[in-house]
Amino acid sequence: MQFNSFIFILFFLPITCLGYYLLNHFDREKEAKGYLLLMSLWFYGYFNASYLVIICSSICVNFLLYKKMQTAKSRRPYLILGLLFNVGLIFYFKYYNFFLQNLNDAFKTDFVLRTIVLPLGISFFTFQQISFIVDAYKGEAVGYSFLEYALFVSFFPQLVAGPIVLHSELIPQFRDKTRHRVNFDNLSKGIMLFSRGLAKKVLIADTFGKAVDWAFAQAAVVQVGEGALTRAEIIILMLSYTFQIYFDFSGYSDMATGLGSMFNLKIPMNFNSPYKALSVADFWKRWHKTLTRFLTTYIYIPLGGNRKGKLRTYLNIMIVFTISGIWHGANWTFILWGILHGLAQCFNKLTHGIYEAVYNAVSKSFLGKAGAALIKTVQWIVTFAFLNVTWLLFRANSVTEWVQILKRLFVLNLDVRDGMLEAFRIPRFRYVMSAIGLSAEDHAVLLACMFIMMVLALCLCLLFKNNYERKYEFKVSSLAFTWVLIVTCVISLSSVSTFLYFNF
Known part of the structure; x- marks a missing residue:
């Protein structure tokens, strides 16, 4: 169910x-x-x-x-x-x-x-x-x-x-x-959490999922030459899956936490705004926290953790992340995904001291806060780009397919087909574009809708607290917003889509 x-x-x-x-x-x-x-x-x-x-x-x-x-x-x-x-x-x-x-x-x-x-x-x-x-x-x-x-x-x-x-x-x-x-405060909080998690899944994740499915269906049919994914479509694909898996899994976790609250039970937090991470190490402290806790407590520490020298520490990290990849599924894509994240974690640990020295030097120089902010911005961009590329591997049907898609990034073609953009269509948005004097041609409308969804998703990931940490005030406005979300989501349940992590 x-x-x-x-x-x-x-x-x-x-x-x-x-x-x-x-x-x-x-x-x-x-x-x-x-x-x-x-x-x-x-x-x-x-x-x-x-x-x-x-x-x-x-x-x-x-x-x-x-x-x-x-x-x-x-x-x-x-x-x-x-x-x-x-x-x-x-x-x-x-x-x-x-x-x-x-x-x-x-x-x-x-x-x-x-x-x-x-x-x-x-x-x-x-x-x-x-x-x-x-x-x-x-x-x-x-x-x-x-x-x-x-x-x-x-x-x-x-x-x-x-x-x-x-x-x-x-x-x-x-x-x-x-x-x-019955604790009506917990019940109300649970309904609020559940509604927001449901909205993440139904209104956001499933929208991006349609674009992802179209892109991979196209990639399966045509890998090279005319009809293959263009550079622009691959970038949209990577961003779409990055947002799909986040809002799908964090949505499920919000709903699980909300359901627990309805029964007066506190279920542990599983997400802490992972796309705010400035490194892969930081990402794994925020993403799927209970899996990270399990791997750390029951595998990494019994293997010796970081207590037996640097070489053994790096080996233990690689073992843990390889197991994490295998745990996610029976495919070489998952194993390679785990290995890549393990290598990134090792690189982060190896260069952490250098980073700290550079960051402190820049923040104390004439550049001050602006220089420190610039370094953090670059860190975030590099981390987010790494996540996008490796999430693409996570979703690919094979390592070969992943490599073929990445190769297409070096082919200069910025066309985006309506088949991919159709997933982002906002009903009657063409009238809004006409009213503000922009082109109401269907392709332009779809591009604008896609851009709005991307910006909205990024803002939700970066600018807001996660639902678990929010303070839920039991006001009329909160109640109204919650029921609007629930009704909108229920109306949108024309078909039931499976949560991505059900497959893992």
């Missing part, structure tokens, strides 16, 4: 909230948790009923290992079993065919590929359970019931595309009796 669907907004969410709070009102706390668990499983099984077998089996196996750890003299065997089981689960469903295909290509073998349906959100709920097993091994997870654990893993707001939540963040909140009654 999608957050951006009629059945979720108009049926599932109201009856889930109503049933949960009614049961708690009559002091049926255990039944309320059970009800929330069943609704979460329905939410997940709505995509494909067979997914329920996988997630339920995964929950049962991990909880059994957890219980064994509580009474065993040595927890290490169960830790190893848990890691093997969870990593094996991801490998089979996500990478088995990719592995065999590469074996066949490399060694001319003929291993038969299987028809495997990739369960949605498997990377998220499996990483969440890996963190739980490791914490249980450390003795940091004690006394949890099966119901609490199952609800922690399957709680529907964060089940399919995160954030990757820790047991210590969610289960104590399930137990807190003060959170079992």
Whole structure:
């Protein structure tokens, strides 16, 4: 079930909230948790009923290992079993065919590929359970019931595309009796967050997504020569996907946080205005924060972090970012994307001291604040350009396709076809252009609409606080704005588009 669907907004969410709070009102706390668990499983099984077998089996196996750890003299065997089981689960469903295909290509073998349906959100709920097993091994997870654990893993707001939540963040909140009654401040804040996340997805991300889909469809048909993407179209493509993936994923995270607030639960922040970053290192402190936290806590630090010398530090960084690339999908594009970000992170660490010295020297010179601002502007431009180029790789169907598209950047052709611009059409905008004395020719109108959308998206990324940090005042104007957003988004739900991170 999608957050951006009629059945979720108009049926599932109201009856889930109503049933949960009614049961708690009559002091049926255990039944309320059970009800929330069943609704979460329905939410997940709505995509494909067979997914329920996988997630339920995964929950049962991990909880059994957890219980064994509580009474065993040595927890290490169960830790190893848990890691093997969870990593094996991801490998089979996500990478088995990719592995065999590469074996066949490399060694001319003929291993038969299987028809495997990739369960949605498997990377998220499996990483969440890996963190739980490791914490249980450390003795940091004690006394949890099966119901609490199952609800922690399957709680529907964060089940399919995160954030990757820790047991210590969610289960104590399930137990807190003060959170079992309706809190209208939290409910109002949740609706506001949800509406803004929904608008990010439906009104902004999906608009850019149409342009991205057109461009890649064109690139798949014609890679070189007449009909191939032009330089201008490739630049629009890169910017469009950069904005699409941001507003799609941050929109989902806002909606998940808002849904949590409706149930009086605080779900951790996953985005902190990542396109304000002045370096790749800064970007990863802001983008998908819970994945960065997981990789740092459960992989980077156990590998030694930065405690074993510079060479080992750089190796650990490359291992972590390669794993991050692999986690995102079974394609060499993701692996190369992770490697490139790892190299950028290493370069940032290597040159950080030089940068600090130059920045301090310039800021103390006659250039003063203007010179410091100029350096930061250049930093932002370089970082944003790097993100655009690597996001293009992230979206490409193959490394070859990515290289072919980048090669076209060196072909001087600034034409932009209406097929790409059609995604940005603003109804009746031609009348506005006519009124201010500009050309109302359709192509000019579409170019103007595209420019407006790009500027709007960039301003939202750079000039405003993220939705998680905003102070929500419960005023008539806020209420009106929220309901206008919701009604506009619901009216715009002519077709339900999948969130990008559902594929990862």
